[in-house]
Amino acid sequence: MAPLCLIKKEGVEMGLFIQQIVNGIALGSIYALIALGYTMVYGIIRLINFAHGDIYMLGAFVGYFALTTYKLPFGVSLALAMLIPALLGMLIERVAYRPLRKAPSIAVLITAIGVSLLIENLAMLWFSPDPRPFPQIFPLRPLELSGIRVSIPQVIVFITAVILMMALNFLVQKTKVGKAMRAVSQDKEAASLMGIDINRIISLTFALGSALAGAAGVMVGVIYPRIQPLMGVMPGLKAFVAAVLGGIGSIPGAMLGGLIMGLTESLVTALISSTWRDAIAFSLLIVILLVKPTGILGKSMREKV
Amino acid sequence: MSETNLLEAKCVTMNFGGLTAVANLSFELKKGELVGLIGPNGAGKTTVFNMLTGVYSPSFGTIHLEDELISKLPPYRITQKGIARTFQNIRLFNQLSVTDNVRIAFHTRKLYPIYNSIFLTPNFFKQERAIADDTKALLSLLHLEERAEDKACNLSYGQMRRLEIARALATGPKVLLLDEPAAGMNPQETEELTALIALIREKFDLTILLIEHDMTLVMKLCERIMVLDYGIQIASGTPLEIRQNKRVIEAYLGEEV
Amino acid sequence: MTLETKQKKPDGYLMLFLALLILSVNLLLISGKMPAYYKGILGFAGINIILAVSLNLINGITGQFSLGHAGFMAVGAYVSALISIYLKWPLILALLLGAVVAALLGIIIGLPTLRLKGDYLAIATLGMGEIIRVVLLNLEITKGARGLTAIPRSTSIYLVELVAFITVIFTVNLMRSTHGRALLSIREDEIASEAMGINTTFYKVFAFATGAFFAGLAGGLFAHLMGYIAPKNFEFMRSIEILVMVVLGGLGSITGSIVATIILTILPEALRSFSQYRMVLYSGLLIIMMLFRPQGLMGTKELQVREVFRLFGFGGGKNV
Known part of the structure; x- marks a missing residue:
């Protein structure tokens, strides 16, 4: 255990370790926001929505244009960066996934990949493939707490993510719509017999998931101020890994998985090397799949023979 | 015992x-x-x-x-x-034909090495002919010969149950x-x-x-x-x-x- | 309906037609009248056929959802390229060794992960492909992101064609045997397959390793055709491209894979005049194709010349 050895050594390295935990939590809350969309969509229609990472990219661009071109305040920009992706998510579901609800799952998966490619390539066409600097809204001056630096953007990202996740949790656990969502993910047919409009609930699920991804897009712009059309590919894959890690279909699982992913990445970057970071993320995935395929918080299902 | x-x-x-x-x-x-x-x-x-x-x-x-x-x-x-x-x-193996469903079940009793199938050796033809004959016999015993080339998922309920039995018999059980x-x-x-x-x-x-x-x-x-x-x-x-x-x-x- | 099993075997007309096609393409090649640009496309089409047919063996025939085919291709490419550069062994040996290493890796990865089902297996293989790519990026000997240069360009189009031909024959012959049926039965119902006395673990690993072997061969051919390889040639998107060929052709249909591969290799080239709209069109067509024909061009059937005539004769064709 490399981290533990470091603590024993010197204060400086111990500080570095805690510093990486702070960075990891900020990064992890972004992963968690994206992972939520994957997990909700998978939970309800068993689809790995490959276009989800690109929705996150669009969120970042909506935020970017709202802040720079239209000079809107941060709160309004964030709201727009959630609203527009939400509408787009619903549109994608309606046009590309709904007609295939009874088709083999691999056909829907390929369609999702097609949608992902389409968004990426349209974005490169419209926004140009070059990276753009995301406007600096919050002062970069870090807050020093006994040697640990916490930057203001990191704090903002963390707090926003927590508020959004609490809101989602409230919606899913306490409201009638949330109950309907849980019912549909358990058994679509039974839910429909109970008078739940399945299509509306699935639409809503896409809207919610996409809104969270859009917010994550703005968050990432706040911490790592560079955005470009392909920025969604890797974080998308990793957020999906995070969702599987936590137990796909489970909302607390996605949050936990996102945090674990963020922490692992930032610790590996600091302690081993940033080039190995991606390999570690996927190794973690394979280990979890082999030990407990349903993820940390997932429920196992037994096939009836 | x-x-x-x-x-x-x-x-x-x-x-x-x-x-x-x-x-x-x-x-x-x-x-x-x-x-x-x-x-x-x-x-x-x-x-x-x-x-x-x-x-x-x-x-x-x-x-x-x-x-x-x-x-x-x-x-x-x-x-x-x-x-x-x-x-x-x-x-059943739904997307496969009735014949194939039964042929699959002869797998262990009429097994030949994989290279035989790649290089189409005489043994491959011999074993496959034996599988085809035995399958035919089983299907006619279970009154399924007329549906031999249909997909298993298109059978009637009773026929499906009989195909299940045909398949089980093909494995040569005690x-x-x-x-x-x-x-x-x-x-x-x-x-x-x-x-x-x-x-x-x-x-x-x-x-x-x-x-x-x-x-x-x-x-x-x-x-x-x-x-x-x-x-x-x-x-x-x-x-x-x-x-x-x-x-x-x-x-x-x-x-x- | 009643022709179901007969339709699974490519018929004589088709063989004749393909033979004539191959012959005429080769005559053009030998005569030296084929522009280098078309030669290049032909080479890629051949390599893609090897990749698509071998992935079809895993995904379409055995029903194991793999998203890591580019990883096996990468292993074959790097191993054979390194052998050619440093050991200067003959091409055939380099290619075979690359393929064997890819197959071994297929077994090592397949044994534990093939217990997983459906989407979970897909994610695990995706992860595996990414790990391979990151390893290639970080190793000393693979020269990281810069990749390997100065690989002897010793592959000819004829060799690519030959390997593609062998891959197809291998798969078709396998499909017609008890071993092929065992693979199909796993796709249909793994528990029933096991109840028929079939060692499903063995056959899944066999399919995975064989698929990896041919992907490795394809990788080796690619390396020795291009003369240059880098990890970016084997990204996740490469696996997706191959998967799209297989699904578009129809899972389990060998001729479907071949037809879809040829279309999908030529299409992006044909769209080159639209330059920047090229990928937009490609992805748009992909979505439309899946929406209107989710079972792929051929479904699980095989292409037959007779059927093609009938298709034109009746205008509509049959449903699956």
């Missing part, structure tokens, strides 16, 4: 988490016997089949086939040793486990099935264990019946004894015997 015992289960128990599906069940099948396994829904009958065929490994207890311990073997090994089954919730072979059949089909089971038993020298809710079929065919309720064996005996057994009638209260 006496020599006539073909299959012997000793104190087998199956736990799923906190639930005991089958508790401390012991029984044996003598060679050539036709035994019925009955009981209300959820009594653990299919779980017994799943343990006998290796789909589940029993939590406790042992299962022997011809004095050989089989309860730790994977399902395909158990099939190769001579236990074949049909499935209650029909599990013991055949039939899981509700008459479910979903009309009275006439059930009668034909009853005759068919008697026929294949003679022809293939089989020992049969049969789960069935259709009591006419069970009473007509089985020499011995075991009754399971809540995972526990509550009775065992001839059809006549079972018919008069108090505990059996109690267990079935509300259901017809």
